[in-house]
Amino acid sequence: MKIVFLGPPGAGKGTQAVDLALEFGIAHISTGDMLRAEIKAGTELGKLAQSYIDAGNLVPDEVAVDIIRHRLKKDDAKNGYILDGFPRTVPQAEMLEEMLKDMGTALDRAIYLEASEEVIIERLSGRRICRECGKIYHTTNMPSRSPGICDLCGGETYQRPDDQPDAIRQRLQVYQEKTADLIQWYADRDLLTTVAADIAREDTYKELSELFEQLK
Ligand code: AP5
Numbered sequence: 001m002k003i004v005f006l007g008p009p010g011a012g013k014g015t016q017a018v019d020l021a022l023e024f025g026i027a028h029i030s031t032g033d034m035l036r037a038e039i040k041a042g043t044e045l046g047k048l049a050q051s052y053i054d055a056g057n058l059v060p061d062e063v064a065v066d067i068i069r070h071r072l073k074k075d076d077a078k079n080g081y082i083l084d085g086f087p088r089t090v091p092q093a094e095m096l097e098e099m100l101k102d103m104g105t106a107l108d109r110a111i112y113l114e115a116s117e118e119v120i121i122e123r124l125s126g127r128r129i130c131r132e133c134g135k136i137y138h139t140t141n142m143p144s145r146s147p148g149i150c151d152l153c154g155g156e157t158y159q160r161p162d163d164q165p166d167a168i169r170q171r172l173q174v175y176q177e178k179t180a181d182l183i184q185w186y187a188d189r190d191l192l193t194t195v196a197a198d199i200a201r202e203d204t205y206k207e208l209s210e211l212f213e214q215l216k
Contacts, residue, residue: 001026001080001215002105004087004096006182007113009171010120010127011197015136016113016208017084024212026080029071031064031088033134036160054161056170058088058178065095072099089178093185108215110186111208113197117172124168128157142201 001024005013014030021028035053038046045063052059068086071077087093100106115123126139128148132155137144144151162171186192195207 001212002083002100002107003081003212003215004083004107004110004186005085005113006110006179006186007197008115008117008120008175008179009168010124011113011115012123012201012204013084013113015142015201016197016205017082018136019205020208020212021082023209024080024216026082027074027076028084029068029077029081029086030084031067031086032084034067034071035059054167056162056167056174058174061089061091061095064088064092065099068096069099072103087182090181090185093182107191109193109211110182110191111211112183112186112192112194113204114194115196115198119198120172121168124163124171125165127163128159130155130157132156 003026005017007013014033017028017030020026032053035046035049039050039053040046045067048063049059058064064086068083072081083096087096096107123138123141126141128137128139128144129135130137130150130153133150133153135150135152136142137150137157144157148157149155150157161167183192193211195204195211197204
C-alpha cells in the first residue's frame with residue numbers, strides 16, 4: 001500500500017499517519033520529521049533546512065526528493081508507506097511518479113485531509129510535540145496528562161518554531177501557492193480521495209482506516 005497524505009499544515013496528517021502506519025504495518029515517512037531530525041543532529045542538511053523551515057518556507061525540491069529517494073530504499077518501506085508532507089509541489093509529484101516507475105511500482109492513492117483555515121490556525125497554535133519521541137499533543141484538544149511532559153516517555157514537550165503566528169501565516173500562503181495545486185493534479189490521475197479532517201480525530205481515523213482496508 002503506497003499512500004500520499006495531502007492537506008494544509010495542521011490538518012492532522014501526522015496525527016493520523018502515526019496510528020494508521022501502526023495498525024496496517026506500513027512505514028510513516030514524514031519529510032518534516034526527517035528534516036527536524038537533521039536539524040537536531042546538527043548535520044549540514046539540517047543547517048541548510050533550518051532557515052527555510054523556521055521561516056515557514058519549503059526547502060528546495062531537490063533536497064526533499066533526495067531525502068525520499070534514499071528513504072524509500074530502506075527495508076521498512078517494502079511493505080508500503082504513508083508519505084506525509086511529500087510531495088509538496090507539482091515538480092516533486094512528477095519526480096515521485098518517475099522514481100516509482102523506475103522502481104516498477106506506483107502510488108495507490110493520494111488522500112486529501114480537508115480542514116478549514118480557522119481550524120488549522122487553532123490547531124497549529126496549540127500544538128506541542130515531545131522532544132524525545134515526537135508524540136503530538138494539543139494544549140486543549142489533546143493535552144498530555146501533565147502539562148509539558150510526554151505521557152509516553154516522560155520527555156519535555158515543546159512548541160515548534162514554525163508554529164509561531166508569523167510562520168503559520170507564511171506556511172498557509174506557501175501551501176496555497178505551491179501545494180494546493182496537487183489536489184487537482186492527483187484528481188486528474190484518478191488517484192484522489194478527500195476525507196474530512198476538521199471533525200473529531202476518531203471520526204477521521206475511522207474513515208481513513210476503512211479506506212486503507214479497501215486498499216490492502
Ligand atoms: P511538516 O512537518 O510536514 O509540516 P506541515 O505539512 O506544515 O504539517 P504539520 O506537521 O504542521 O501538520 P499535520 O497536518 O501533520 O498536523 P498534526 O497531525 O501535527 O513540514 C515542516 C516544514 O518542513 C515545511 O514547512 C517545510 O519547510 C519543510 N518540508 C517538509 N516536507 C517538505 C517537502 N516535501 N518539500 C519542501 N519542504 C518540506 O496536527 C496539528 C495539531 O492539531 C496537533 O496539535 C494535533 O494534536 C491537533 N489535531 C490533529 N487532528 C485533530 C482533530 N481531529 N481534532 C482536534 N485536534 C487535532
